[in-house]
Amino acid sequence: MKQISTFGSSSYQISDLQLLRNSDDDAAVARLLANCPIMQLEAEEAVTEASRARLYILLRGALSVANDTRTGMADGTISKILPGESVGEQSVLDEETNLSSITALERSEVLVVEADLVWQLIDESNVLARNLLRLLSFRIRAANAQLRRRQKLGEFYRQLSMIDGLTGLYNRAWLNDLLPTMVATAHGSNAPLALIMIDLDHFKKFNDSHGHLAGDEALRSAAQVLSGALRPTDFAVRYGGEEMMVLLPDTNGKVALAVAERLCERMRQAEVFDGVRAGGVRQPLPHITASLGVAILQPQQSEHDLIQAADAALYRAKELGRNQVAA
Numbered sequence: 001m002k003q004i005s006t007f008g009s010s011s012y013q014i015s016d017l018q019l020l021r022n023s024d025d026d027a028a029v030a031r032l033l034a035n036c037p038i039m040q041l042e043a044e045e046a047v048t049e050a051s052r053a054r055l056y057i058l059l060r061g062a063l064s065v066a067n068d069t070r071t072g073m074a075d076g077t078i079s080k081i082l083p084g085e086s087v088g089e090q091s092v093l094d095e096e097t098n099l100s101s102i103t104a105l106e107r108s109e110v111l112v113v114e115a116d117l118v119w120q121l122i123d124e125s126n127v128l129a130r131n132l133l134r135l136l137s138f139r140i141r142a143a144n145a146q147l148r149r150r151q152k153l154g155e156f157y158r159q160l161s162m163i164d165g166l167t168g169l170y171n172r173a174w175l176n177d178l179l180p181t182m183v184a185t186a187h188g189s190n191a192p193l194a195l196i197m198i199d200l201d202h203f204k205k206f207n208d209s210h211g212h213l214a215g216d217e218a219l220r221s222a223a224q225v226l227s228g229a230l231r232p233t234d235f236a237v238r239y240g241g242e243e244m245m246v247l248l249p250d251t252n253g254k255v256a257l258a259v260a261e262r263l264c265e266r267m268r269q270a271e272v273f274d275g276v277r278a279g280g281v282r283q284p285l286p287h288i289t290a291s292l293g294v295a296i297l298q299p300q301q302s303e304h305d306l307i308q309a310a311d312a313a314l315y316r317a318k319e320l321g322r323n324q325v326a327a
């Protein structure tokens with residue numbers, strides 16, 4: 001980076017500098033800038049002493065600015081600065097180190113304005129203050145818009161991380177997040193909460209006989225039975241390998257048992273097909289069955305104990321011969 005002239009001895013005009021455009025008195029502003037150096041950078045050359053609080057106004061070429069490279073706040077944003085635009089306003093206003101790293105994308109010429117002079121310009125000509133306010137307001141709006149986009153994206157990924165990839169049901173992370181709240185809500189409002197634990201029968205044998213991929217298809221069919229048979233206020237969760245769970249808010253024991261019976265029947269009737277074969281023909285596989293255990297949240301009961309109660313009921317259904325419901 002080498003000095004090639006000063007603003008006063010160059011042919012650049014105040015109108016070339018966005019931050020100083022539309023002043024009442026260009027000549028007065030030009031006088032203040034007269035001794036400011038114009039530095040030349042070769043392509044890929046970095047601005048030296050970029051950390052000093054200074055204003056850099058690009059006159060020719062293009063700069064790349066990577067934000068906040070050393071604070072850990074770096075968000076990977078890289079901006080391209082074009083002639084007339086500036087870098088470093090924020091650090092001058094904050095009287096802090098400039099944490100951007102500035103590099104020339106091609107041979108460039110940069111006007112360097114020291115922080116003291118920026119303040120003098122603000123004091124003596126309100127054009128800089130006015131343009132700075134406009135610029136900062138634009139940046140706040142852009143930053144807010146970016147923040148909103150990121151929040152949306154974050155929420156999207158958060159929700160995605162709560163869904164089981166194979167079945168599309170909620171996963172264990174969702175359960176850990178939501179069940180304590182559901183239990184607390186039920187206790188708080190004295191409303192019943194039912195939990196049905198579902199486990200496919202002899203699933204190991206199914207896998208062994210038809211292959212793991214067919215087993216996956218069976219899990220998907222079972223999940224479809226659950227999602228297709230529930231009210232919008234109910235939730236179906238893949239609890240573990242071939243264990244699933246249904247949560248029914250505002251549902252008493254009698255109704256929960258009826259729902260479990262319905263699920264058991266639909267599970268029995270669900271068709272499972274092999275994966276797509278050559279020629280597109282999908283082979284039907286033997287039907288799967290499931291055992292279901294029903295539990296209703298008792299006063300003072302924790303979510304952990306509620307799950308255990310449903311698990312114990314499921315165990316009884318298995319003991320009684322599988323393909324049935326127990327409470």
Ligand SMILES: Nc1nc2c(ncn2[C@@H]2O[C@H](COP(=O)(O)OP(=O)(O)OP(=O)(O)O)[C@@H](O)[C@H]2O)c(=O)[nH]1
Nearest residue numbers: 199200201202203204205207212213215216241242
């Ligand atoms: N295909 C497939 N199989 C799975 C998946 N998760 C767990 N399994 C299988 O599910 C089987 C569960 O077997 P077990 O726990 O012995 O129970 P089971 O054979 O269903 O017998 P019972 O529950 O007593 O009726 C195991 O063979 C697991 O490998 C999965 O995502 N896909």
